[in-house]
Amino acid sequence: MARASTPAEAARLAEKRQRFAVLTPPEGVPIRFEVATLMGRAGAQIADIMLTFLGALAIVIVIALLPFNMGGDAAITLLFLLSLFIRAPYYILTELLWNGQTLGKRMTGLRVLAADGRGLTTHGVVARNILKEVEVFIPGTMILASQSLGLVWTLVLIAWIAILLIVPLTNRKRQRIGDILANTYVVRQPKILLLPDLSTTGADEEFVFSADQLEHYGRFELQTLETLLRANPLDQAVKKDMQKTLVEVMRQICRKIGYDEPVADDRALAFLHAFYKAQRAFLEQKQLFGDVRDDKHHRRDEDSG
Amino acid sequence: MTDVAHIRSARFREQREADWLALEKLVARAERGAAAKLSFEESRELARLYRSTTTSLSVARDISLDKALLAYLEALVARAYIAVYAPQETLSGVVSRFFLRSGPRAMRRSWIGIMMGFVAMALGVVIAYALFMQDQSWYYTFMPLEMAGGRHPGASTETLRDAIFDTGEGALAGLGIFAAFLFSNNTRVALFAFSLGVFACVPSFLLTLFNGLVLGAFYGLHESRDLGYEVFGWLSIHGVTELSAIIIAAGGGFMLGLAVLFPGHVSRKDALRIASKDAVKLAVISAIMLFVAGLLEGFGRQIVQDTEMRIMIGWGIGALWLAWFLLPGWGRR
Secondary structure, eight states: OOOOSHHHHHHHHHHHOEEEEEOOTOOOOOEEEEBBOHHHHHHHHHHHHHHHHHHHHHHHHHHHSSSOOOOHHHHHHHHHHHHHHHHHHHHHHHHTTTSSOOHHHHHEEEEEEEESOOOOOOHHHHHHHHHIIIIEEEHHHHHGGGGGGGGGHHHHHHHHHHHHHHHTTTSSSSSHHHHHHHHHEEEEEOOOOOOOOOOGSSSSOOOOOOOGGGGGGGGGHHHHHHHHHHHSTTTSOOHHHHHHHHHHHHHHHHHTOOOHHHHHHHHHHHHHHHHHHHHHHHHHHHTTTTOOSSSSSHHHHHHOO | TTTTSSSSSHHHHHHHHHHHHHHHHHHHHHIIIIIIGGGGHHHHHHHHHHHHHHHHHHHHHOOOOOOOOOOHHHHHHHHHHHHSSOOOOOOOOOOHHHHIIIIIHHHHHHHHHHHHHHHHHHHHHHHHHHHHHOOOOOOHHHHHHHHHHTTTTTSSSHHHHHHTOOOOOTTTTHHHHHHHHHHHHHHHHHHHHHGGTTTTTHHHHOOOOOHHHHOOOOOOHHEEEEEEOOOOHHHHHHHHHHHHHHHHHHHHHHHHHHHOOOOOOOOOOHHHHHHHHHHHHHHHHHHHHHHHHHHHHIIIIHHHHHHHHHHHHHHHHHHHHHHHHHHSSSSSS
8 A cells, every 4th residue: 555645645545445335326426325344343243242131131030030930940041042032133123123223233323224225125134134143143152162162163163253254354345244145234324413614703804815825725734724623613712732732833824825924822713713714715716616726735746747 | 794705615505504404304303213204295305305415415525625514414415315215114014925925935936945955854864874773883973962961872761761751850850951952053053054055055965964863863762762653753843843944944055055056147146145035034934933943842842741742733833834835925916
């Protein structure tokens, strides 16, 4: 993989490494879903296992409290059978009822989607959860009992787990075998959160920038500044430890764009907001006319080409 | 602040924000499982807002550099897409459709896989029985010790009889856990026979064969003590259902394996996907049968002590399964 030479390039590489499943609906506007990581899915799985186990335990306790007498052996037997029958049906029912989300997936913000972009079919949900037994539960219980396994079976187990990991790691959508069979994949549930528009706050007469001064930065720097400003809204007092950072950023920008007028330290935040707005208006205008500037090195391409 | 003071993308947002928020509300309602409860007006509104918001997203990608706004629109459109195109499937009719049509049909379509499973198991029974009759020490080769539960060629005929009729208070009293073990063991065998069939049928064949070997040796042991008829009854009451369940699960595995071996005109991945439609139904049928078998094993075998009765119950239920597989769902659609 290519080494990143600038922060902007590093950010681009990081974004490339994040896996997206792109889906084009009939409206023709591609929609991106972020494919869930295996770690995230393991977390959801563990939450589900704990929930089902607690559920089975609760049922056994209730039955044990009922008037008729049940010995310890019978209770253990019952727990054994229950944990077997609560498992697959639990996943199938929850994924059917909540459109691809078990309780564990709800907690961790994941969901199952059909790979063809249509609704989840009953067949798909049943198939992926039946194979979950072979892909998750049986190897899992065998790992727990691995001390009593012989050498041959330990090797078989290792090979088996290797296959189970290789399959999802070698396809784009991180599908496990059950997902491939059911034609489904797991994505992060997109979070809906509308933040205020930064360009509409704050007075802008105090700082005025010329077009020359706005030529220096690109989209990446603008959005980095946006992140900084979202952490420091105009209408709130600046946190002590942030003030120094803000002043430093302000000074750096002034130096880079050649902004000569002195800016007082306590006006640093106001300056940055005003600069953000002016820079964004400038870059958006450029973009509208086909001049897309991804970062401050955007001129390099023109020079070399 | 006046409209003019805002930059273009901020004005763009101001004009459409109300629509986005309305869509957000509708999507949240639809996701709460109320998609079916949305009124006609609301569903139409959902579709309209979804379409206008996809347009907003498309425009925003071009004109806006506001990262937060882009992330919001991406997420909103993605969630709305799911609400519009991939909503909660209605579950009514899924169960009855399975029992009345799709289940039996899948069974009949998969007859070749089920036959293969049956042949593998029968082969195992015959081999083990023949070998055991020649030399009793074969028993230890076929029967895993933890499954034998004290029943081996060294045991006395009385012990074996007690195990069958559950009169003894001795070594075999804790039959509950043993039955549960056997049962979960068979569930596991069924599961493996099903899912490992993908590897060109071989594991399914071996597992079913091995199951047949155990059965053959077990039967041979009792036959040699003149307990053949009794053990036949003991096995019948749950075994007809349980062994059929294993054979059916293996049948599903064979169908998957056959799809991998002979994909026909499509790619192996697609062939597997198509075959899985029926195979998964076989697995569900097998799970249902195993559940019934578990009940029969846990209760029926202890309560019913009469051999004739055991045979009648076992094969009667077997006939019911067969009727379910053969009779419903012949009509077109």
